[in-house]
Amino acid sequence: MVWSAFQVSVLDRFWDWLGTDHIIALFSRPWCLETSDTWRIAENLYIYACISLHTLALRYCHGHVRRGGLPLPPGPYGIPWVGNVIGLDVSQPWLTYTKWGKFYGGLIYSKMLGQDVIVINDEQITIELLERRSTVYSGRPVLVTNELFGIDFNTGLMQYGLHWRLHRKMFHAGLRAEVAEGYRPIQIDKARQFLRGLLKSPEHFEEHMKTMSASIIMAITYGYDAKPEDDPLVKKAEDMVKMFLTEITPERAALIGAIPFLAYIPSWFPGGRYRQRAMECKELAKKVLTEPYEFVKQHRVSASTVQKSMVSDLLDARNPSKEGQYDMEKEIMGVATTVFLGGAETTYTTLYIFILAMLLYPEVQHKAQEEIDRVVGCERLPDFKDRPNLPYIEGVLRETFRWHHTSPMSLPRATTESDVYKGYYIPKGEIRILTSIRAMTRDPTRFASPERFMPERYFDSPGHPAEKPFSHPFGFGRRVCPGRYVADASIWAGIVSLLATYRIVHAKDESGKVVEVKEEFDTGLSVCPKSFRCRFEKRWDGVEGLLSD
Numbered sequence: 001m002v003w004s005a006f007q008v009s010v011l012d013r014f015w016d017w018l019g020t021d022h023i024i025a026l027f028s029r030p031w032c033l034e035t036s037d038t039w040r041i042a043e044n045l046y047i048y049a050c051i052s053l054h055t056l057a058l059r060y061c062h063g064h065v066r067r068g069g070l071p072l073p074p075g076p077y078g079i080p081w082v083g084n085v086i087g088l089d090v091s092q093p094w095l096t097y098t099k100w101g102k103f104y105g106g107l108i109y110s111k112m113l114g115q116d117v118i119v120i121n122d123e124q125i126t127i128e129l130l131e132r133r134s135t136v137y138s139g140r141p142v143l144v145t146n147e148l149f150g151i152d153f154n155t156g157l158m159q160y161g162l163h164w165r166l167h168r169k170m171f172h173a174g175l176r177a178e179v180a181e182g183y184r185p186i187q188i189d190k191a192r193q194f195l196r197g198l199l200k201s202p203e204h205f206e207e208h209m210k211t212m213s214a215s216i217i218m219a220i221t222y223g224y225d226a227k228p229e230d231d232p233l234v235k236k237a238e239d240m241v242k243m244f245l246t247e248i249t250p251e252r253a254a255l256i257g258a259i260p261f262l263a264y265i266p267s268w269f270p271g272g273r274y275r276q277r278a279m280e281c282k283e284l285a286k287k288v289l290t291e292p293y294e295f296v297k298q299h300r301v302s303a304s305t306v307q308k309s310m311v312s313d314l315l316d317a318r319n320p321s322k323e324g325q326y327d328m329e330k331e332i333m334g335v336a337t338t339v340f341l342g343g344a345e346t347t348y349t350t351l352y353i354f355i356l357a358m359l360l361y362p363e364v365q366h367k368a369q370e371e372i373d374r375v376v377g378c379e380r381l382p383d384f385k386d387r388p389n390l391p392y393i394e395g396v397l398r399e400t401f402r403w404h405h406t407s408p409m410s411l412p413r414a415t416t417e418s419d420v421y422k423g424y425y426i427p428k429g430e431i432r433i434l435t436s437i438r439a440m441t442r443d444p445t446r447f448a449s450p451e452r453f454m455p456e457r458y459f460d461s462p463g464h465p466a467e468k469p470f471s472h473p474f475g476f477g478r479r480v481c482p483g484r485y486v487a488d489a490s491i492w493a494g495i496v497s498l499l500a501t502y503r504i505v506h507a508k509d510e511s512g513k514v515v516e517v518k519e520e521f522d523t524g525l526s527v528c529p530k531s532f533r534c535r536f537e538k539r540w541d542g543v544e545g546l547l548s549d
C-alpha cells in the first residue's frame with residue numbers, strides 16, 4: 001500500500017511536469033511550434049497518455065481499496081491532473097456549480113488541479129452533513145499560505161481541534177447573543193456617524209460605509225473610538241484585509257500547494273514577488289495584532305473608566321491556572337484580529353448590496369420608508385426598540401442576505417474522518433467541501449423568481465403563502481459565523497437609519513441624464529458590487545437637526 005501511494009505521488013509529480021510545460025505550449029502557442037517541437041509534444045503526449053492510464057489504473061485500485069468499492073458522489077468527467085478546471089467559471093464558480101447541480105444533483109464530486117472537491121448545492125444535504133455529522137465536517141483545508149503570510153492566528157482558517165475550540169470559547173464569551181445586545185448603542189451611534197458623513201460628502205458614501213463597518217468592530221473589540229477619516233489603526237487593519245482578499249485567496253494557496261517551490265524563490269529573484277508579499281504581510285500582521293491590543297492594555301492602566309470591550313472582558317476573565325499550554329495574550333490578540341478580518345469587509349459589502357437593491361428596486365425602498373414613517377415618524381430617528389414593529393424592514397434585511405450573499409461559496413470545509421452518505425464515499429482529509437450558499441439562495445423550488453429582490457415573498461398574499469427566509473446566511477454547524485448577532489444588528493442599524501433619512505436615487509451626469517447602474521460584482525473570497533455612483537437626497541428638512549442632536 002505504501003509503495004502504491006509512493007508511485008501515485010511520483011507519477012503525480014511527473015504528470016504535473018508534463019502537463020504544465022508542454023500541454024500549455026500546445027494550447028497557447030501552436031502557431032509558434034516547429035516540426036521538432038511538434039514531434040516532441042506528440043512523444044510527450046504519448047508518454048502522458050500511457051502514464052495517465054497507468055496512474056488511473058493505480059488510482060482505481062488504490063481508491064477502490066480505500067473506499068471499499070463505494071462510488072464517489074457523481075460529477076463531471078475531468079482531464080487528468082487538470083481535472084474540471086476547464087469549463088469552470090473561475091470568477092463566479094457558483095454559476096458553474098449550479099449548472100452542474102441541475103445535472104448531477106445536490107452533491108457533486110469534482111477535481112481541480114489534483115485537488116478533490118465536493119460541492120454541496122442543497123441546503124438539506126448541508127444540514128445533514130455539516131450540522132448532524134458536525135464531528136466529521138468541521139475541519140478547514142490546510143492552506144500553506146497561512147504560516148507563510150503570518151495569518152495562522154485566524155480562527156476561520158484553523159484546523160478543527162483544541163486550539164480552534166479555545167478561540168471559539170472566546171468568541172462565545174465576547175459575541176454571543178446576550179453580550180452582543182450590549183453593543184447596540186455603539187451600532188446606532190456609528191450608523192448615525194455614517195449619516196453625518198453623507199451630509200458632508202455624499203459622493204464618498206463608500207468611504208463612509210467602510211468607516212461605519214470598521215469603527216463598529218474597533219469599538220466592540222477594543223473599546224477604540226476610530227476617527228471618521230484616516231484612522232491609523234483602522235488603516236493598517238484595512239490594508240491587512242485587502243491583502244487577505246487579494247493575495248491569500250484559497251486559489252493562490254492551492255497553486256503554492258501544487259508548486260511549493262514558488263514559496264521559496266527569494267524575494268530579489270524574478271518570480272519572487274510572492275515571497276516579498278508574504279514578508280510584507282507578516283510584518284503588517286504583527287502590527288495589526290499588537291497595536292490595538294496595546295491600546296487596551298494601556299487604557300486599563302491609565303484611564304479612570306475603562307471602556308468595555310471584548311478584549312478587556314477577555315483580559316478580566318483570564319485564569320492563568322487554567323491556561324495550560326497556550327500563551328493567552330497571543331490568543332486574545334489572534335481572536336481580536338480575526339474579528340476585524342471576519343467582520344469589517346462582510347458588513348461593508350452587505351450594506352453596499354443593500355444600496356444597490358434600493359437603486360434597482362425603488363418600489364421596495366418606498367414601501368420600507370412608508371413603514372418607518374408610520375412607526376417612527378419624523379420627530380426622531382429609529383432605534384432597536386422599533387425593530388419588532390418594522391416587519392417590512394426585517395424582510396428587506398433577510399432579502400439582502402439572500403439576493404446576493406457576500407460569501408456565495410462560504411468558507412471551505414475539510415473532513416476529519418471518511419464518511420458514507422447515501423451510498424457515496426466521502427474521503428477523509430485533503431478534500432475541499434464547498435457549500436454553495438448561492439445555489440441554495442437562488443433555488444427556484446424554494447424562492448419564486450429568485451433573481452428578484454422581493455421582501456414581499458416573506459409575507460402571505462392572496463394566492464401566495466409566505467416563503468421562509470434562508471436560514472443559513474451565516475453558515476452551518478460548529479463553524480457557523482460567531483459574529484452573526486453583531487453583524488445582523490450592525491446591518492439592521494445601517495439599513496434602517498439610511499432609509500429613515502435619505503432617498504437613495506440614481507446619479508445624473510453633466511448633461512442631466514440618469515447614470516444607469518447594473519447588477520455587476522467584483523468577485524473573490526467576498527463579493528461586492530462594482531463601484532457605482534448614486535445620490536442621497538435628504539427626505540425632509542429636519543434631518544440635519546436630528547443628526548446634530
Ligand code: HEM
Pocket residue numbers: 155156157158168175338339340342343344346347350406407410411473474475476477478479480481482483484486487488491
Ligand atoms: C454580513 C456579515 C457576515 C456574514 C454574511 C458572515 C458569514 C460567514 C460565513 C458564511 C462563515 C462560514 C461559516 C461556515 O463555515 O459554515 C463565517 C465564518 C466566520 N465569521 Fe462571519 N459573517 C459576517 C460577519 C462576521 C462578523 C461581524 C464577524 C466577527 C465579529 C465574523 C466572524 C467570523 C469568523 C471568526 C468565522 C470563522 C468561524 C470558524 O471557522 O470557526 N463574521 N461568516
